[in-house]
Amino acid sequence: MELLRKVSEAPGISGFEYGIAEIIKKELEGHTDKIEEDAFGNLYVHKGKGPKTIMITAHTDEIGLIVKHIDEKGFIRFAKVGGVPDHVLLGQRVQVHGKNKKLSGTIGCKAIHVMKEDERKQLVTYDKMFVDTGATKDQLTKYGVRVGTPITIERGVTELENGLIVGRAMDDRAGCYMLIEALKNANPVNRIVGVFTVQEEVGLRGATVSSFSVRPDVGIAIDTTIAGDHPEIGESEAPIKLGSGPTLVVADGRRDSLGGGLIANPLVIQWLTDLAEKSNIKCQFEVLEGGTTDATAIQLSREGVPSGCIAIPARYVHSFSEVVSKNDIESGVRLLVSIMENPVPF
Ligand code: CO
Numbered sequence: 001m002e003l004l005r006k007v008s009e010a011p012g013i014s015g016f017e018y019g020i021a022e023i024i025k026k027e028l029e030g031h032t033d034k035i036e037e038d039a040f041g042n043l044y045v046h047k048g049k050g051p052k053t054i055m056i057t058a059h060t061d062e063i064g065l066i067v068k069h070i071d072e073k074g075f076i077r078f079a080k081v082g083g084v085p086d087h088v089l090l091g092q093r094v095q096v097h098g099k100n101k102k103l104s105g106t107i108g109c110k111a112i113h114v115m116k117e118d119e120r121k122q123l124v125t126y127d128k129m130f131v132d133t134g135a136t137k138d139q140l141t142k143y144g145v146r147v148g149t150p151i152t153i154e155r156g157v158t159e160l161e162n163g164l165i166v167g168r169a170m171d172d173r174a175g176c177y178m179l180i181e182a183l184k185n186a187n188p189v190n191r192i193v194g195v196f197t198v199q200e201e202v203g204l205r206g207a208t209v210s211s212f213s214v215r216p217d218v219g220i221a222i223d224t225t226i227a228g229d230h231p232e233i234g235e236s237e238a239p240i241k242l243g244s245g246p247t248l249v250v251a252d253g254r255r256d257s258l259g260g261g262l263i264a265n266p267l268v269i270q271w272l273t274d275l276a277e278k279s280n281i282k283c284q285f286e287v288l289e290g291g292t293t294d295a296t297a298i299q300l301s302r303e304g305v306p307s308g309c310i311a312i313p314a315r316y317v318h319s320f321s322e323v324v325s326k327n328d329i330e331s332g333v334r335l336l337v338s339i340m341e342n343p344v345p346f
């Protein structure tokens with residue numbers, strides 16, 4: 001739980017994942033054969049020898065904001081990095097990561113009292129919001145806050161009832177946690193390359209370059225997925241449930257066509273299904289419309305790589321308060337360990 005809290009709370013929007021990478025390196029030091037980084041910021045953790053190279057990814061980046069403009073009074077306008085919904089932004093506390101000082105701030109907009117009748121009924125879009133740090137423009141300059149400075153949402157991890165927890169960036173720090181734990185504990189029978197990838201939320205960029213250099217025989221992405229077991233989502237729309245185990249993603253992609261996504265290699269799905277059965281791990285099969293993961297980039301590397309994705313169900317994904325189940329996460333770790341400790345049957 002402490003490690004999950006640490007990786008969840010570490011700031012790191014796409015392109016600025018340094019802090020989280022440091023934590024992972026420290027955590028895995030001495031537990032694996034070799035840890036290296038590439039020029040893009042991806043972290044490669046090598047463990048074990050064997051006939052096959054298995055690449056397992058978890059992305060280190062989180063969605064967030066970036067400074068676009070600072071006005072004369074020091075109010076900051078921002079751009080969104082990754083799929084940030086406007087309706088979760090208002091009133092959030094933020095951290096502005098100035099080069100010389102980390103500043104606290106809050107996201108504000110016009111108060112409801114001064115909104116006209118029709119304005120009140122509308123969603124306030126992000127371009128009508130701004131970050132208030134209390135600092136003047138000159139102070140921001142002194143603190144090293146300028147155009148391009150990353151802004152993260154500030155939220156701690158809190159335990160809920162029945163083994164559930166809520167926290168920021170569970171997408172995909174839950175996956176990072178699982179990969180760290182599995183790499184620490186497994187005795188691999190193949191060459192395992194755990195890759196902590198950067199810039200997933202802006203288009204699977206880290207996985208694209210890292211799968212080229214790893215040359216895997218099999219690729220597995222670990223990520224989060226949409227749990228629909230709460231009000232306002234029909235069961236047939238999103239049948240995945242919290243606490244029913246990690247999902248094996250059979251297909252995902254765009255909402256209209258599953259284009260731009262992954263159709264998991266049937267041999268990979270069969271292998272994962274058999275491993276889960278053998279180790280008594282409850283899993284859910286999933287077809288996800290409206291999103292994809294690093295596995296999509298891995299499968300298209302070089303001459304093609306048999307790939308699959310294991311996802312942890314999460315409620316309210318991309319809301320900065322994502323609810324996940326500790327049981328699902330621990331089952332996911334066990335499944336990863338058995339992937340590492342068993343031969344690949346194809
Ligand atoms: Co995401």
Ligand code: ZN
Nearest residue numbers: 171172223224
């Ligand atoms: Zn993700």
